[in-house]
Amino acid sequence: MAPEDEVFDTQAARTLVNQLRGTFSTCKTKSYEWRISQLKNLLKLANDHEQDIIDSSYLTSPNLHSKHMSPRSFLCFRSCLADLLDKVKTSITTFPSSAEVFPEPLGVVLVISAWNYPFLLSLDPVIGAIAAGNAVVLKPSEISPATSSLLAKLVGEYMDSSAVKVVEGAVPETSALLEQKWDKIFYTGNGKVGRIVLAAAAKHLTPVALELGGKCPVFVDSNTNLKVTTRRIIAGKWGLNNGQACVSADHIITTKDFAPKLIDALKVELEKFYGNDPLKSEDLSCIVSSNHFARLEKLLDDDKISGKIVHGGQRDQNHLKISPTILLDAPEDSLIMNEEIFGPLLPIVTVDSLEDSFNMVNSKEKPLAAYLFTNDKKLKEEFVRNVSAGGLLINDIALHLANPYLPFGGVGESGMGAYHGKFSFDTFTHKKAVLYRSFAGDASARYPPYTPAKLRLLRALLSGNIIGIIRALLGW
Known part of the structure; x- marks a missing residue:
């Protein structure tokens, strides 16, 4: 359903939701056969049109990398569906009886996705919603219009159009959708829009999953494999869409004595990966839009970080590229230390003690992810025990989200709810308690x-x- 075909307003959104509720009321989305067939169709969609999906991402932003749905997701959800009922214990209070937890679909759900991984972040939650037996509306990001258009076309061709819909458009279409009563809203994006989504959902007491972001810190201990550490930091910062990822390294925290060694090592590896002129490297993603380019320039042009750039800083506005840029000890009140960077700029903050810096991170808004590089077993234990974030990863960056057996989600300002693998199934499911009793054992007490x-x-x-x-x- 594309906005150029017809005006998508509040009435159109209401009609759409009512149609999906009609489909859901037939109970066909609850059947095992329907769920499996739709999941297979999604997998076929991805396999049949891999090049189209890559091309659509390229049209949005050349060199902006895109990830695709894995067969592992399908296998994980098939495992969820194979055993829908969880038998549970009963107590002597209800004797004689048996009990079970019956997972039932929530109903009609809305998925609003982001632009930086436009295919993955659109269909990954949709897979969970379908596996759980829901009817779904997907609203792709208007910042990736080519992928949005492709999704609308392919979902219409491969999926059951009476239960799975795509609505294209921008703020007016999203606003019209948010005015409706949903049984769950799943939003991926930033905190500003997340608050709007949450406020709209509150009017109908609709549960919400918010996958947001935050300033993900990277703690680097001197007791580490320096070469592997720097290579993985580069892969997890500039290799992830040139920093345009919610789990990208936002800033590094290390000790004053170790910082010079770390900076030198980063410079060496960056030149190996991107050459002497990284702006010409085909392996370095461009910035997604002129608006985001201007936002990053504003961070770089802040007077408070004058003289703090120790590497990079080159820009090419015509091609929307900014080279990998490292800053040392940017003031705490500078823009770059207070806004989520979401780009190729990497501040390094120096401290006297890495352990003491855990409290410094905890005193601020909780990030979506936090990372630690060290060989110190005790430091690893303190990190896991004391640092609060959506997820933690030791000795690498971002790879924890590739494990479908781990929940992925934020906490506090970085979001609420989790998904991936079985956790996607759970987020779109109501765990209904069921107790069975016979007419025997009717106690007079x-x-x-x-x-x-x-x-x-x-x-x-x-x-x-x-x-x-x-x-x-x-x-x-």
Whole structure:
């Protein structure tokens, strides 16, 4: 459903949601067969049109890398669907009985995706929503219009159009969608829009999953493999869309004594990867738009960081490229130290003690990810125990999100809720409690009149006191 075909306003959004509710009410999306067929179709979509997907990403931003849906996601969800019911224990209070947790789809859900990995961040949550048995509306980012258009076309061709829809457009279309009552909203993006989504959802008491961002810190200990550390930092900063990723390294924290060695090592590896003129490197992604380029220039032109650039800083506005840039000890009140960078600029903050800097990070808004490079076992343990973030990774950057058996999500300002693998299934599912009882074992103690003996038995039952139950039954 594209905006150029017809005006997508509040009435159109209401009609769309009602249509999907009609489909959901038939219960067809709840069947195992429907879910598996739709997941297979999504996998086929990705396999059949891999080059189209790559081309659409390139049209949005040349050299802006894109990731694709993995068959592992499909296999993980098939495993979820193979055993839908979880049998659980019962208590003596409900004896005789049996119980189970029945996962049921929430209903009609809205997925609003981001531009930096436009295909992955669109379909990954949609896979979870379908696996859970929901009807879905996907709203791709208007900043990646080529991918948005391709998704609308391919989803219409491969998926059940009565239950899975794509709505293209920008702010007006998103606003019209947010005015509707949904059973879940899943949003990937920034905190500013996240607040708008949350406020709109609150009007209908709609549950929300927010995948946001934050200033992801990288702690680098002197007790580390310096060459591997620098290569992985580069891969996790400039190799990830030139820093345009929510889990990208935002800044480094290291000791004053070790910082010069780290900077020198970064310079050596950066030249190996991107050459003497990184602006001409085909392996370095460009900035997604002129607006984002201007935003990054504003960070670089801040008077408070004058003289702090120790490497890089070159810009090519015509081709929307900024070279890998390292800054040393930018003031805490500078723009670059207070805004999520989301680009190729990497400040290095020096401290006396790495352990003491954990509290410095915890005193600020919680990031989506935090990283530590060290060989020190004790420091690793303190990092895991004391640093609060959506996820942690030791001795690498960003790879934790590639493990479908780990939840991926934020905490505090970096988001709420989690997905990937089974956690995507869970985020679009209501875990319904079910208790089965027969007509046998109908104890008179639960009915009036409530004699002292009955009250003793009820207290014992509620406390699980077996001896008390026996004594009450025997009248002792």
